[in-house]
Amino acid sequence: MNEFPNIVVLTGAGISAESGLETFRGSDGTWNKYKVEDVATPEAFARSPRLVNDFYNKRRRDALKASPNKAHFALAALQKHFTESFVLVTQNVDDLHERAGSTNVLHMHGRLNQVLCLSCHKKSEWLTDVTETSVCPHCHAKASLRPDIVWFGEIPYYMEKIENALSRADIFAAIGTSGLVYPAAGFVNLARLSGAECLEINLAANPHSYTLFDEVISGPATKTVPEFAQKLIEKYQH
Known part of the structure; x- marks a missing residue:
């Protein structure tokens, strides 16, 4: 049995904004x-x-x-700690996650x-x-x-892998994304069905945030994401 929770993180453009994109x-x-x-x-x-x-x-x-920022590095550290129980999905088409050290990133939009x-x-x-x-x-x-x-009207990549990961998730975090556009907009609902704790981390909360997510964290990604990552690492430190 995996000693760590299954974590799925979805990132959007907001995480790369502080890198100048x-x-x-x-x-x-x-x-x-x-x-x-x-x-x-x-x-x-x-x-x-x-x-x-x-x-x-x-x-x-x-x-x-552009260069990776503290939020990208924090997620790379999170993946290093949780290894196989961590899945990183991004709507972004840049490679800042990889340059920060993340591996096996699921680029759903190419x-x-x-x-x-x-x-x-x-x-x-x-x-x-x-x-x-x-x-x-x-x-x-x-x-x-x-x-x-992946252009409008085309099917995003890795959907089967993403949906499988969400069906097993214990923690789901949407970072720097409005979550308004499908299929990503449905990810939180899939995670909720699996009983996952759902968090939104964004510069500002969206109108629907408090009805969809268990916890909403607002602020710059370079501050909020490292704090989120460190809190999880400390909680599951062995």
């Missing part, structure tokens, strides 16, 4: 500068690959320049530092700009690479 739904968020249908759908890519690539090229460059080939359907690490003439490293097809990003 824009949130999507804030007043100055990325989505306020672009129409979703122009840059974040398969149809947009088919219609104007250059516009979509330019959008994600800039985001990739911004993510590469990753900026990968591309997907529409010809051979293989993924490749990609750290530079993608253009319409970029060549797939696997099949060498031209003009076949797209950002490995």
Whole structure:
């Protein structure tokens, strides 16, 4: 029997905001500068690959320049302590969790530092700009690479793994995410059905927070997440 509780953590854009990456739904968020249908759908890519690539090229460059913050490092420490009983799911497409030391992160919305080939359907690490003439490293097809990003209308990655983890969760924490968009919006309900203690950690509480979560913690992620992690580590110190 596992001596540790099963912990599932979901992170969103709020955890990377203090690393200088824009949130999507804030007043100055990325989505306020672009129409979703122009840059974040398969149809947009088919219609104007250059516009979509330019959008994600800039985001990739911004993510590469950013550095993990105290919240990312705190979750890496939490994973190191709880090992196999800890599952980290992120809506973010940056790699700040990995650079802080987290492993096996479930990127449900894909990753900026990968591309997907529409010809051979293989993924490749990609750290530079993608253009319409970029060549797939696997099949060498031209003009076949797209950002490995789950766009609107597409199915998020790892859903079966995530739902299985939530069905066994003893603790579920949503960090830096509004939780308003499905399927992530349903995660807390799945966790509650399994009897998990549910926490929301966000810059500010949402209107629905107090009806969905057992505990709501408000404040900057770089302060609240390390405190949350340290409290759990101390509670289950052996």
